[in-house]
Amino acid sequence: MNLTNLRKITPVALAFALGPLCETALAQPPEAIFRLDRLNALITIILFSFFILLYTHWAKQGKPLFLRKIPGLDAVEEAVGRATEMGRPVLFIPGIDELDQIETIAGISILGRVAKITAQYDTPLVVPVRYPLVLAAGQEVVKQAYIEMGKQDAYDEDTVLYVAGEQFAFTANVNGYMMRERPATNIYMGAFFAESLLLAETGNAAGSIQIAGTARPEQLPFFIAACDYTLMGEELFAASAYLSHEPLMLGGLKGQDLIKVLIIVCILIGSILATFGYGETFIEWFNAV
Amino acid sequence: MKTGVPVAVSFVAGLIMVVSFFFNEETTKVGGLSQELLNWLIIVGGFTLLLGVVSITRVNWSGVRQKKEGWIYKVFTLISIFAMALPSLLPESWSPLFGRSAGSIYDWLFVYLQAPMMATMFATLAFYIASAAYRAFRARSAEATLLLITATLVMLWRVPMGEAFLNLFPGDIPAWLNTYIMNGANLAVQRGIIIGAALGASSMSLRIILGIERTYMGKG
Structure with a gap:
């Protein structure tokens, strides 16, 4: 057996070995200090971190990393360019959830990139938000982007504005803005709920080019139906690294891909074992995760 | 300093969240x-709420002062904002109209204005779904026809x-097909997206905790 095959099989073998351990762990006494029932999560985190750091290290050494094209992200600059040509604003919504959600942080990260492009082209940018914490973070990110592009004088404090705390009050306000001002480009990046289609359909009716990204599978069909480009799930989290072209951040993406390959291998092995009535330990281990 | 402190705070906060996940919260303080x-x-x-109020007031007031299009809505x-907020901040002991209890101004505005308006907005979703479905289901290509x-x-x-109508067909073919589409193909794709998104x-x-990703501060 060569080393490549061994690398693929080791985590699966680890999963089998950990099965009985987890069964014992689930029966831990209530006064225990450590949550032994979460041991498998700890091992997964360590493996995950190891691969990400490994690829980041390789990226730092200058090893070339292949990254597939994400059309939605490649279209961002083009969409902002369109807004510049038309003399209309760019509307960016970093989701409607709080800042403690990773999707919102991903949205704010992408906002920084978009703000740099709008600063470069002197295109008006409007960022309505639903939570004051997102307002503070968004203002800081946009301000920093304008400073980095040497356009601090062009920065308007009301670029990022608090609209409403209620979901549908926020939607009504943003939809009204879309119909009145008709922004050339609408970018939705973050956590969206029932308002996703209301926003995207209104933007479509206003004739805007629309790019959306969310990790919520239940909202994805709405964005796909109403937007020109949609980033699905992990693409949203990869966006900031993809747009930055920084090897260090791209290394993290490659590490994530390797974990995905391992998961696919586990799913395939699990499916085959379950089909033929074997692999109870394997299934129990995953149930424990 | 401006980058170092937030990165350090992110590292410590992230580490605490990860470490405490593995400790029993009933027996240890770390948990x-x-x-x-x-x-x-x-x-x-809670403190930043004031920022929100300042932002919304400034933006709308500036629109009214400059008589921008639609200024009357502003x-x-x-x-x-102030009709909802001010009476709710005043103590109930002054008048039953103050505070947030039933019968107060705040409660009346919420029940008879805000709630119906939100419900109306939500209800319009049905029409938006119809128009989006019409566009999505147009049989322009093989994939769109399959979707239709x-x-x-x-x-x-x-x-x-x-x-x-579907029960008119012999056997359980429509029921089986529906179950397969929803619990088979649809669920499998959804799980794929969820696994990818979770990773x-x-x-x-991890990139944020380790300080590799700083784009959320506008850096990099």
């Missing part, structure tokens, strides 16, 4: 630290008349 941090977040969030927004057939089958099965979120969190 309860993550909840403590989340409580801090709520407190900080007047209504400003009136609404699949969606028609699933939607028909979910209305009584459609179910009665993406974990990877991004």
